[in-house]
Amino acid sequence: MTTPDNTPTSGTTPGTMSYTVAPQRKLFGNIMTGLVIACALLAALPLVSILITVITNGLSRFGPAIFTELPPPPLVDGGGLRNAIVGTLTVMVISAAISVPFGIMAAIYVSEFARDTKLANAVRFGINVLSGVPSIIAGLFAYGVVVLATGTFSAVAGGVALAVLMIPIIERTAEEGLKSIPLEVRQGALGVGATNFQTISQIVLPASLPFLATGVTLALARASGETAALLFTALFNQFDARSVWQPTATLSVLIYNFAISPYKNQQELAWVAAFLIMVFILIVSIIARRLGRRTQF
Amino acid sequence: MTSPRMQSNSSAVDTDYVLEVEKLNVYYGSNLAVRDTYLKIPRNQITAFIGPSGCGKSTVIRCFNRLNDLIPGARVEGRVLFDGRDLYAKDVDPVEVRRRIGMVFQKANPFPKSIYENIAFGARINGFKGDMDELVERSLRGAALWDEVKDKLKESGLSLSGGQQQRLCIARTIAIEPEVILMDEPCSALDPISTLRVEDLMHELKQRYTIVIVTHNMQQASRVSDMTAFFNAEATPTGGRVGYLVEFDKTQVIFNSPSQTATQDYVSGRFG
Numbered sequence: 001m002t003t004p005d006n007t008p009t010s011g012t013t014p015g016t017m018s019y020t021v022a023p024q025r026k027l028f029g030n031i032m033t034g035l036v037i038a039c040a041l042l043a044a045l046p047l048v049s050i051l052i053t054v055i056t057n058g059l060s061r062f063g064p065a066i067f068t069e070l071p072p073p074p075l076v077d078g079g080g081l082r083n084a085i086v087g088t089l090t091v092m093v094i095s096a097a098i099s100v101p102f103g104i105m106a107a108i109y110v111s112e113f114a115r116d117t118k119l120a121n122a123v124r125f126g127i128n129v130l131s132g133v134p135s136i137i138a139g140l141f142a143y144g145v146v147v148l149a150t151g152t153f154s155a156v157a158g159g160v161a162l163a164v165l166m167i168p169i170i171e172r173t174a175e176e177g178l179k180s181i182p183l184e185v186r187q188g189a190l191g192v193g194a195t196n197f198q199t200i201s202q203i204v205l206p207a208s209l210p211f212l213a214t215g216v217t218l219a220l221a222r223a224s225g226e227t228a229a230l231l232f233t234a235l236f237n238q239f240d241a242r243s244v245w246q247p248t249a250t251l252s253v254l255i256y257n258f259a260i261s262p263y264k265n266q267q268e269l270a271w272v273a274a275f276l277i278m279v280f281i282l283i284v285s286i287i288a289r290r291l292g293r294r295t296q297f
Numbered sequence: 298m299t300s301p302r303m304q305s306n307s308s309a310v311d312t313d314y315v316l317e318v319e320k321l322n323v324y325y326g327s328n329l330a331v332r333d334t335y336l337k338i339p340r341n342q343i344t345a346f347i348g349p350s351g352c353g354k355s356t357v358i359r360c361f362n363r364l365n366d367l368i369p370g371a372r373v374e375g376r377v378l379f380d381g382r383d384l385y386a387k388d389v390d391p392v393e394v395r396r397r398i399g400m401v402f403q404k405a406n407p408f409p410k411s412i413y414e415n416i417a418f419g420a421r422i423n424g425f426k427g428d429m430d431e432l433v434e435r436s437l438r439g440a441a442l443w444d445e446v447k448d449k450l451k452e453s454g455l456s457l458s459g460g461q462q463q464r465l466c467i468a469r470t471i472a473i474e475p476e477v478i479l480m481d482e483p484c485s486a487l488d489p490i491s492t493l494r495v496e497d498l499m500h501e502l503k504q505r506y507t508i509v510i511v512t513h514n515m516q517q518a519s520r521v522s523d524m525t526a527f528f529n530a531e532a533t534p535t536g537g538r539v540g541y542l543v544e545f546d547k548t549q550v551i552f553n554s555p556s557q558t559a560t561q562d563y564v565s566g567r568f569g
Contacts, residue, residue: 115369184406187364188466192419192473193396202418207409 058275061268074263083240087248091234094159095223100216103170111178112200131168138164139229155248158234166219177211210291217288221281227252251277313340315477315507321375323356330356331540343508345518348528353540354511358479362398363391396423399475403482405462407454412446415454415465419473440468441498460491480510496521525551527560
């Protein structure tokens with residue numbers, strides 16, 4: 001049972017374990033490590049800078065008047081952003097009302113019915129292209145479809161323009177969410193006698209709800225700061241819009257108008273508007289991340 | 298090659314058959330997957346389908362509740378009679394078929410809902426009007442799961458163990474009161490203890506339901522089934538493989554004195 005020869009034979013010399021590390025090689029490695037760290041920090045720098053400037057400038061004027069008062073005419077001090085805040089919310093509600101059902105139903109069609117057919121791939125390709133469309137083109141589309149047809153700039157036109165930008169985001173996240181539900185779950189539902197509609201509406205959609213909510217919130221965050229699409233759709237309004245069929249002020253267009261004005265008060269209000277948009281996007285992004293984590297599969 | 302031998306059940310002349318398969322051919326696209334199958338599934342008994350992979354046993358069982366309809370390109374020829382009615386007749390609604398012929402899948406697939414809702418969903422969509430709490434309890438008891446989950450009906454069905462999930466799927470199937478329960482390798486993902494529990498359950502269920510089970514496990518087939526169908530696959534001239542029924546008889550006959558040598562070879566473990 002004993003092995004006759006388990007001691008290393010003296011005839012072979014084991015390979016030496018000591019290499020000499022070339023100093024320049026080590027130095028080069030350290031420099032490269034330093035370089036990537038510097039780039040990483042540099043990439044975060046604009047965000048930090050923006051945050052600091054917006055917060056310091058925005059907070060200096062921030063107060064209850066911002067929500068209750070209208071922006072004053074030039075050379076008058078004080079005032080608020082009431083019309084722009086209400087206008088932004090109005091445009092967002094309209095755009096969400098259009099894009100959420102559209103985007104989710106398109107995703108249902110592509111992922112549940114068409115799957116890998118030519119039509120589904122065509123729809124997917126179209127949505128990819130749409131997501132790359134510059135926002136000013138989306139604005140142009142809404143201008144042609146809504147503004148020219150109704151003869152007025154309006155919150156509805158702005159909402160349509162933003163919806164065009166939101167649909168691709170919602171469709172893609174929704175499709176991803178629907179695809180994450182295993183096929184076996186669908187078969188299980190069909191196996192107990194559910195119709196296709198019951199399977200989708202009562203099993204698949206609720207299960208992919210976190211994904212759907214993430215898509216909607218991301219799309220809202222994107223739309224909330226959108227300016228170019230609103231320039232000639234919602235336009236602007238110095239006062240409150242009395243209906244959704246009137247030119248409507250939004251925070252983003254207000255920033256565009258006021259930031260380039262020579263009046264200090266208007267510039268300060270533009271900073272506050274920037275601050276409000278940032279806070280909104282921050283809140284919405286946090287919600288989106290929270291929802292995204294609640295996946296069940 | 299060998300021709301499928303029909304069941305030689307001469308002792309019980311009045312045997313009642315739930316499902317009768319006549320000259321069944323199933324295609325996936327242009328590919329013939331199963332050819333020329335004749336079968337008669339007796340009521341309130343357990344029929345096992347055994348055979349090597351790719352022999353078409355799952356394909357045949359999926360014809361019984363028209364689940365193959367969901368696969369693009371799948372096509373069925375021949376007749377599948379359920380209580381004398383052709384399941385593939387034009388006026389038959391596959392949704393209704395699936396309510397009367399329930400299915401338990403290979404991988405436990407509870408709905409991402411609470412345990413309670415897992416049972417209630419099928420009942421509700423099929424228009425169940427009655428005491429839902431009572432139905433849920435009865436179904437869970439029927440699947441031998443009640444004692445383990447009665448205090449956590451609100452919890453997600455996905456929080457259960459694999460064996461419990463599979464019994465939850467059985468409970469949800471019996472909640473819609475089908476006449477036949479199809480089981481497609483229900484224990485292949487379960488440990489031996491859970492497998493035994495499901496097998497015990499099958500013996501209880503056969504008092505009220507007809508069970509057809511696909512299994513890779515020959516011991517399981519010999520333990521639980523009354524009838525056994527052995528499927529095999531053969532190469533086609535075009536290079537594909539087509540499944541066919543080799544022999545269908547009482548389980549004792551299949552495992553002890555089968556008439557076909559291929560069956561003998563398979564059940565004695567010489568191939569497959």
